[in-house]
Amino acid sequence: MAQKLTASMPEALDLAFTYAVQFAALDPTTGADVPGVVISGALLTVTQLTPDTAPDDLNSGFFSVAFRGQPLGTLNSEGSG
Amino acid sequence: MADVALAAKGASSDPLTYVIPGAQEILIKAARASFDGSAASGSFVPALRILDPNGNELAACPISDTLTVGASADVSWFPRGGVSGGTGGTGIQFDTDNEGGWLDITTNNADGSGFGFNLVDTSGGGFKLDGGGGGWELLDDSTGLFAGLTGGAPWRVHLSGGGQYEVQTDGGVSISDDDDVTGTTLQENGDGGMTFQNNGAGDTNITTAAAASNLFLAAQGGGTGEVAMLGDYHTGVPASQVQVNKNGVIVAANVANSSGTNNITVNASTASVGGSNPGQFVRVAPNILLDRYVTEPSAPSDSAYVYCYDDSTHVYIKAVFANGHRAIIAQNF
Numbered sequence: 001m002a003q004k005l006t007a008s009m010p011e012a013l014d015l016a017f018t019y020a021v022q023f024a025a026l027d028p029t030t031g032a033d034v035p036g037v038v039i040s041g042a043l044l045t046v047t048q049l050t051p052d053t054a055p056d057d058l059n060s061g062f063f064s065v066a067f068r069g070q071p072l073g074t075l076n077s078e079g080s081g
Numbered sequence: 082m083a084d085v086a087l088a089a090k091g092a093s094s095d096p097l098t099y100v101i102p103g104a105q106e107i108l109i110k111a112a113r114a115s116f117d118g119s120a121a122s123g124s125f126v127p128a129l130r131i132l133d134p135n136g137n138e139l140a141a142c143p144i145s146d147t148l149t150v151g152a153s154a155d156v157s158w159f160p161r162g163g164v165s166g167g168t169g170g171t172g173i174q175f176d177t178d179n180e181g182g183w184l185d186i187t188t189n190n191a192d193g194s195g196f197g198f199n200l201v202d203t204s205g206g207g208f209k210l211d212g213g214g215g216g217w218e219l220l221d222d223s224t225g226l227f228a229g230l231t232g233g234a235p236w237r238v239h240l241s242g243g244g245q246y247e248v249q250t251d252g253g254v255s256i257s258d259d260d261d262v263t264g265t266t267l268q269e270n271g272d273g274g275m276t277f278q279n280n281g282a283g284d285t286n287i288t289t290a291a292a293a294s295n296l297f298l299a300a301q302g303g304g305t306g307e308v309a310m311l312g313d314y315h316t317g318v319p320a321s322q323v324q325v326n327k328n329g330v331i332v333a334a335n336v337a338n339s340s341g342t343n344n345i346t347v348n349a350s351t352a353s354v355g356g357s358n359p360g361q362f363v364r365v366a367p368n369i370l371l372d373r374y375v376t377e378p379s380a381p382s383d384s385a386y387v388y389c390y391d392d393s394t395h396v397y398i399k400a401v402f403a404n405g406h407r408a409i410i411a412q413n414f
Contacts, residue, residue, distance in 0.1 A: 005156045007129070013109045013131070017104055022099070040093075044086070
């Protein structure tokens with residue numbers, strides 16, 4: 001059974017295009033990638049800072065938009081999204 | 082701004098990378114992924130990395146645990162996230178207010194100084210533990226919080242910086258010792274003196290409750306010691322004693338001994354009632370209550386005393402000396 005672990009990440013981590021977020025399994029001694037570790041179920045919760053008229057523009061590589069929340073105060077005008 | 086969840090389909094045995102697409106700018110709020118180490122080539126640490134456009138690592142956010150080959154973990158990252166998991170939680174971090182439901186801390190080993198639990202403040206800002214009105218309880222089952230100190234692991238509040246220890250309550254202070262061996266000691270080793278002060282309307286009682294127990298008030302300093310009992314003092318236990326062991330002065334407004342075997346004595350070798358050492362005396366004022374005898378009492382072996390003698394015709398105040406001689410001090414007619 002998988003352990004449930006939590007870790008800290010920087011707050012207000014603002015990233016522009018061509019920057020990357022990477023999930024990796026690191027060697028505890030060298031910091032190198034450890035082969036054979038299968039990574040799945042990756043999920044990023046982000047705030048889209050660019051105009052969000054086309055959130056699907058965030059689709060990239062393995063990742064695609066799975067859920068889009070509603071901007072505060074616009075739920076009635078935009079419907080369920 | 083709306084929050085968007087970006088999910089990766091499927092799985093990868095290589096680092097799983099999300100590249101922010103062109104013309105997009107995002108603020109990462111949280112991340113999670115599952116790591117299956119069944120086929121791992123060695124121990125590993127799940128991490129979240131931030132890479133610049135050239136692939137250089139800007140930041141790495143590893144978990145604090147190392148997973149062995151075969152281990153699996155579901156890992157969550159978020160600001161102020163815990164450094165390790167088990168059942169999750171937000172952990173304790175510095176320079177921020179940590180607040181949560183409850184916190185149990187159990188230690189299983191002593192540190193290099195011998196402490197199982199050691200809280201130290203070196204900032205100079207002080208140390209505050211606030212029970213919030215729910216009460217305080219410090220327990221020690223003989224080897225605990227202050228174990229390792231000299232004297233058989235005592236509890237100790239030690240202010241080595243010359244500070245003052247103050248106990249302030251709105252409900253009174255009770256110091257109780259249930260042990261029959263070690264007793265209770267209040268000891269002042271400095272020259273600052275010791276004061277027992279009652280500013281309220283209630284009585285001050287120093288009581289020896291056991292039969293034949295003694296109450297010792299001992300002034301043992303190099304100067305002229307003084308034990309002053311300015312109010313009523315009652316020793317109600319047979320054979321109990323009030324002793325001033327050195328250079329003592331007793332000033333008593335009313336000393337009531339309920340048993341004839343009670344004593345008030347001055348034991349210092351250099352001090353005696355009426356002796357040659359000026360300034361050392363026993364003063365009983367304003368009233369002297371003498372025991373009433375209806376037959377002449379026997380003479381003391383090595384001293385003298387004053388007594389009241391009632392022969393049913395007259396009442397005398399007499400003195401009897403060690404040689405058996407008697408003197409009438411006063412007589413009614």
